[in-house]
Amino acid sequence: MSAAPEAKYTEETVLWVERHTPKLMTFAITRPESYRFSAGQFSRLGFRDGSGFIWRAYSVVSAEYADTLEYFAVLIENGPMSAKLAALQSGDTVLLDKTATGFLLPERFADGRDLVMLCTGSGIAPFLSILEQPEIWQRFDSLTLAHSVSYAGELIFNGRIAALQAHPLVGEYFHKLTFLPVLTREQAAGALNKRLPELLKNGGLAAAAGKTFTPQDTRFMICGNPAMVRDTFQALLDMGFAMHRNRIPGQIMMENGF
Ligand SMILES: Cc1cc2nc3c(=O)[nH]c(=O)nc-3n(C[C@H](O)[C@H](O)[C@H](O)COP(=O)(O)OP(=O)(O)OC[C@H]3O[C@@H](n4cnc5c(N)ncnc54)[C@H](O)[C@@H]3O)c2cc1C
Ligand SMILES: NC(=O)c1ccc[n+]([C@@H]2O[C@H](COP(=O)([O-])OP(=O)(O)OC[C@H]3O[C@@H](n4cnc5c(N)ncnc54)[C@H](OP(=O)(O)O)[C@@H]3O)[C@@H](O)[C@H]2O)c1
Structure with missing residues (x-):
């Protein structure tokens, strides 16, 4: 099921996942041509969750000019999004809100x-x-x-x-x-x-x-x-x-x- 063109998000593919410690991971997803952000801003990443969605903010680690979008996550015990990220594998789909946000510029x-x-x-x-x-x-x-x-x-x-x-x-x-x-x-x-x-x-x-x-x-x-x-x-x-x-x-x- 891919996102409708009018949706506020796109569907991206996980390119790699690196687990550094049991609670620290980095991962990268595909970057749509149209996705713009300034260094210091964050994305909203999501997953389908039952009949709804789960969304959380993640600061972009990669450079503005990078071809892919990299993130760093600290996994939280009993955290709903952390549970999704703990199971993440390359090839999985992640939802990416089309708008990056933030004023840490x-x-x-x-x-x-x-x-x-x-x-x-x-x-x-x-x-x-x-x-x-x-x-x-x-x-x-x-x-x-x-x-x-x-x-x-x-x-x-x-x-x-x-x-x-x-x-x-x-x-x-x-x-x-x-x-x-x-x-x-x-x-x-x-x-x-x-x-x-x-x-x-x-x-x-x-x-x-x-x-x-x-x-x-x-x-x-x-x-x-x-x-x-x-x-x-x-x-x-x-x-x-x-x-x-x-x-x-x-x-x-x-x-x-x-
Ligand atoms: C502007 C913004 C940018 C963010 N960027 C990142 C990022 O780059 N990487 C990242 O891992 N998280 C980031 N977060 C936090 C992220 O959105 C999630 O809250 C987090 O991944 C945990 O989600 P969860 O559903 O597992 O737990 P939640 O229910 O969202 O959080 C449960 C509790 O865990 C603690 N917590 C949440 N996030 C963290 C964290 N990163 N470090 C330590 N304790 C935490 C808090 O006490 C929180 O109340 C950001 C949040 C905001 C608002
Ligand atoms: N059960 C535990 O003992 C334990 C321990 C650590 C984390 N956690 C949990 O693990 C998750 C991730 O934690 P995390 O370690 O990545 O993030 P974190 O708890 O935010 O800690 C990261 C750094 O921030 C420091 N810090 C925290 N509060 C501060 C303050 N008021 N002023 C200045 N520095 C401060 C911490 O110092 P300090 O080391 O002095 O706190 C640590 O150096 C969280 O859910 C957290 O609650 C649990």
């Missing part, structure tokens, strides 16, 4: 020199897409990506981030990037060891990034656990930064990752 910052991307868990997904856009690397003098997870085994994108140095479009700018893995429930060499709001308050993040964070130069993007987004936003407000709105420019842009 670095180009909305009209000024600033240093972009700091703060994320937890699956909140890294939009930043992986953003990091494949050459305009972002050209636009900012430095990029810092801090990714907080509980355990080292959840840092599954270290290789992908390191591989950006050989990327045909952004590799030449790779020296501008500082990647800061953050582990909150165990320690490992090279990883920070406190939650993001605390690392902002105690100066640990700025020190690790080798930057002084200032309203004039620094722009923050936050994505992930809603409690982290709330607490990180508050920490930045307390440090003198302000929410960015198109008509009232500020330094902070954020999105709840679930």
Whole structure:
């Protein structure tokens, strides 16, 4: 049963599925010619479910110019969509809402020199897409990506981030990037060891990034656990930064990752 032309969604084919840990997976689906998104936006993916549908939001991991659409999912115990994704295999059909959405878009910052991307868990997904856009690397003098997870085994994108140095479009700018893995429930060499709001308050993040964070130069993007987004936003407000709105420019842009 394929979608009617007037439907709000298209039917896409799963191209591959990679299971990194029991709860972390990446997968790719076919991309319709007409599907447009900006790096940082999310898709709505769905499945037929009994007589109805199930839909959830997933940030696009792949670049705007990629031929396929890649996603990163954290599987939730007893989650209805997680159960569908846990069974996903290449060749399966996934429904793709025709419209991508979201305002986590670095180009909305009209000024600033240093972009700091703060994320937890699956909140890294939009930043992986953003990091494949050459305009972002050209636009900012430095990029810092801090990714907080509980355990080292959840840092599954270290290789992908390191591989950006050989990327045909952004590799030449790779020296501008500082990647800061953050582990909150165990320690490992090279990883920070406190939650993001605390690392902002105690100066640990700025020190690790080798930057002084200032309203004039620094722009923050936050994505992930809603409690982290709330607490990180508050920490930045307390440090003198302000929410960015198109008509009232500020330094902070954020999105709840679930
Ligand atoms: C704007 C937006 C973008 C999103 N992008 C992604 C993405 O790129 N990857 C992804 O895995 N999920 C993403 N999500 C969450 C996703 O839409 C689903 O909620 C999630 O996959 C779980 O679906 P579920 O039906 O199994 O459980 P749900 O019933 O939807 O969720 C049950 C509970 O699980 C927790 N939870 C949900 N999602 C997560 C998560 N990602 N990490 C940790 N805890 C979570 C919450 O406490 C939630 O109340 C996004 C959500 C939003 C709103
Ligand atoms: N049963 C358990 O013990 C357990 C443990 C972890 C996750 N889970 C469940 O597993 C699923 C996926 O979890 P996940 O680990 O991918 O995502 P997550 O729970 O959002 O955790 C990801 C990262 O966000 C951090 N974080 C959470 N709240 C924060 C806050 N208010 N401020 C700053 N940082 C914060 C976590 O730190 P912390 O490690 O300090 O929380 C961790 O580093 C969820 O359903 C979650 O509830 C269960």
